[in-house]
Amino acid sequence: MKGTRISRKEIGGWNHARSLFNLFREVLLLEAWRRMKQKEPKASSYYAVAGIYAFFIVALVFYIVVLQQFGFHGLEFQIGGKDNIITTLDLLILGTTVASFALLGISLIAFKRKKDIRIFIISLAFFFFALKEFLFLIDNFFPRETVFIGHAERGLEFLILLSFMMLMYIYRR
Known part of the structure; x- marks a missing residue:
């Protein structure tokens, strides 16, 4: 089962994509929170x-x-x-x-x-x-x-x- 092993290079790519996803999610949540606070x-x-x-x-x-x-x-x-x-x-x-x-x-x-x-x-x-x-x-x-x-x-x-x-x-x- 050596073929299913994930290399460190691939893990680094996933972490980078995951961190971009988390950053994008935080920006969206902050924007939604800001709109909610301004909403009368x-x-x-x-x-x-x-x-x-x-x-x-x-x-x-x-x-x-x-x-x-x-x-x-x-x-x-x-x-x-x-x-x-x-x-x-x-x-x-x-x-x-x-x-x-x-x-x-x-x-x-x-x-x-x-x-x-x-x-x-x-x-x-x-x-x-x-x-x-x-x-x-x-x-x-x-x-x-x-x-x-x-x-x-x-x-x-x-x-x-x-x-x-x-x-x-x-x-x-």
Whole structure:
């Protein structure tokens, strides 16, 4: 069976071919990995989330203006809030509303500079948080407008959580 023996020259040729094959395979895998890392989520997922956002915002406006009849009682602002005196709660409501709008502004400036979709989604979360705080402000300082904000608050909290879930989905990709 001496004829079936492989010489060292042939082994060297096979090793060379095998190393070229491994190099080619690594290049293909690296290219596929690079494409996968650059791949953004499909546009349809963005449209689905944007549709959910739009639905909840329209439903929130409909709920507050039409069902709760906000603005139909004269919009009388009371500086002391519901209890007619300025308390720590009134100052906290004003402070968190101002801080939430400041965070929204900072995140929008960051998005303008970087143009990253993740920063935009964080800006959306801050926007919904600012809306929620603004609803507390309306509820406290316009006491004649009997607006029940509990449902609207839960809807905005859902949108904030949806923003963070979408952010984690995009970050995983």
